[in-house]
Amino acid sequence: MVRTPLTPWERQRGEELGRLLREARGGRSMVEVAARAGLSSETLRKIETGRAPTPAFFTISALAHALGLSLDALAQACADVPDPAGEAMTA
Incomplete structure (x- = not known):
């Protein structure tokens, strides 16, 4: 199966998601948070760095549960990322 290339907006949303997760992780280690979420630390690393910009729901x-974050707040923050093509992309 061939995957459709991501748009610049999708990449920016992934980077914003990673930034939000890094910020919420704070001083906790990546290994600790990943284990608490039932993920590998490599998966968390890829999400936080934007190398996996479209992780599964x-x-x-x-991750939101492990970090005490609201899924609504995460979704809204990522939806508010401006589209580089100039189109409004709000939920």
Whole structure:
């Protein structure tokens, strides 16, 4: 199966998601948070660095729970990322 290339906006949303997760992780180690979410630390690293900009819903749900974040707030923050093509992209 061939995956459609991501748009610049999708990449920026992934980077914003990673930034939000890094910020919420604070001083906790990547290994600790990943284990608490039931993920590998490499998966968390890829998400936080934007190398995995479109993680599965259940992955984000597990991370949000492990970090005490609201899924609504995460979704809204990522939806508010401006589209580099100039189109409004709000939820």
